[in-house]
Amino acid sequence: MEFLKQLPLWQKRGIASVLGGIAGFSYYYYIGCASGTCAITSNPYISTGYGMLFAALLISKPKADQKEETNGTDTSTTDQKI
Numbered sequence: 001m002e003f004l005k006q007l008p009l010w011q012k013r014g015i016a017s018v019l020g021g022i023a024g025f026s027y028y029y030y031i032g033c034a035s036g037t038c039a040i041t042s043n044p045y046i047s048t049g050y051g052m053l054f055a056a057l058l059i060s061k062p063k064a065d066q067k068e069e070t071n072g073t074d075t076s077t078t079d080q081k082i
Contacts, residue, residue: 009059016055024051 004012028047036042040050 013056013059016059017052020051020053020055021048022051023055024048027051 007015024047025044028041028044031041032038032047033041039046041047
C-alpha cells in the first residue's frame with residue numbers, strides 16, 4: 001500500500017471513482033428498487049454516478065505542512081511602540 005502514497009491526487013481520485021462506480025452499480029443490482037419509484041437506485045447509471053462522485057469526494061487533498069509549534073512562547077518580533 002506504500003505505492004498509493006506516491007500517486008498524484010488525480011490518480012487516487014480516479015481509482016476511488018472506479019471503485020465507487022463498482023459499489024454504486026452493485027448497490028443497484030443487489031439492493032436496488034424493484035418498483036422503479038426510487039430516484040437513485042432505480043437507474044443503474046444514476047446509482048453508478050453517485051457511487052463514483054462520493055468515492056472521489058472522499059479522497060481529499062493532503063493537508064499543508066504545519067509550522068512548528070513554539071509551546072506557548074512568542075517568537076514574533078515587532079517594531080511597534082505602544
